[in-house]
Amino acid sequence: MTPHRPRRPPHQRRTWLFVPGNDDTAHAAALRSGADAIVVDLEEMTSPQGRPDARRRIAAFLPRAQATGTIGSVRINKLEHDGYADLEGVMPGQPRAIFLPHAESAAQLAALDSALADIERRLDIPPGSTEMIPVIESAKGLVNLGALLQVSPRITCCMLAVEDLAANLGARRTPAGDELLYARSRFLIECVAAGCVPLDLPCTWRSAAVLERDMEQSTQLGFASKSVVYPEHVPAIHRALTPSEADMRAARALVEAHCAQQDNGGAVAPGSAWIDYPERNNAKQLISRYKLFNPTE
Missing domain, CATH: 1.20.5 (Single alpha-helices involved in coiled-coils or other helix-helix interfaces)
Structure with a gap:
């Protein structure tokens, strides 16, 4: 049984663990991992044909996560793709936050803000209680970040992606990660200036040694929160971000x-x-x- 933990405010959420939307085993493992927040993914980790079933599973899973004190959240698709259907399917579970991928313009975030307000009203969810977390995955999103973070008070955190960002920049990926050092620094500065919690990019190398170096760079820069794609990374990240x-x-x-x-x-x-x-x-x-x-x- 997963123990209950106090629900953490944005500045105390050290880890955001991404899991596939239609994998109950992964959902259960995520709860056992001890991650402060779980992001159930309807975008890259769930196939289009699997999304209808995944939405039902996510709506059922979110209250279980909240009952343990874990932040339950969802990454939807872009609104112009399956995003609206994603929202209709998962919002009955009352996710604490909605991640919007490929955020590049204020109009995208304003549309999400409006959609959430409408659904909150229809489902009798406290107005404004669903957080919005833009995901920055391109040069355009990064250079527009200062303006994006001003769109809505729902935006308390923002996430920097890694593989799509590197592809957009044409960067050659290395375990050292120096190719994304400027992007991480620029992202952190923009978030801190806006009073928004910056979520560092995930370490997509499974190696514990690579993760250790990545966390050294992350904490040197000033990050105190990180997205995660491997459950086994959670304890090491918590150790790095939690003084004894x-x-x-x-x-x-x-x-x-x-x-x-x-x-x-x-x-x-x-x-x-x-x-x-x-x-x-x-x-x-x-x-x-x-x-x-x-x-x-």
Whole structure:
């Protein structure tokens, strides 16, 4: 039995695990994975002929996810494709968020906002309670991102895709991922400026070693939330994004040592190492993140 966990607000959702829409086994595995949010996918992971059945399965699955405290969400198709049918099929399950793929224009997001408002009214769902998460998969979407994030207050998070984005840019994919470093940086800056939580691109290499390097780059840039395509990646991502009590105590000791160093006019106590401001700042960030998940401490 999957234990109940408190439902996390946007800035505490570390992992968004994507699963196929019509695979009950994958749905159950996703719940067991411990991911903070599950994205049941009607786009790439579900064939067009499988979508009608998948919508029914998703509508039934979403309340189960919510009952455990997991954020249940759905990636629909573009509205001009099967998106409207997707919404009609899954909204009775009251997803917490709807992912819109290939977001490039304000008009796309305004149309989704309008469609959600209509369905919420018809189904007696609290107005405005369904979040919208644009998925950025092209250069056009990335350069328009600042404007896209202003379309609706429903937009609390935004996701950067990886393989379609790389294809659009003509980038040659490598395990190091340096080919998408600028895109990740630009995406993060635009989201932070708009007050929106940026969801980093998924690591689509299964290797644990590649994931470790990817998370090192992700956290260096400043990401604190990540989309996921392999359930086994979830624990490692959580470890990277969740400071332990030991981490917090070490960080606090470093900050105190830096304060003492400054109080002594920059002199280093015998047996101690010099502490630079970047090290102190990193430690203060870690303490702040620890408090985010442990507010009573």
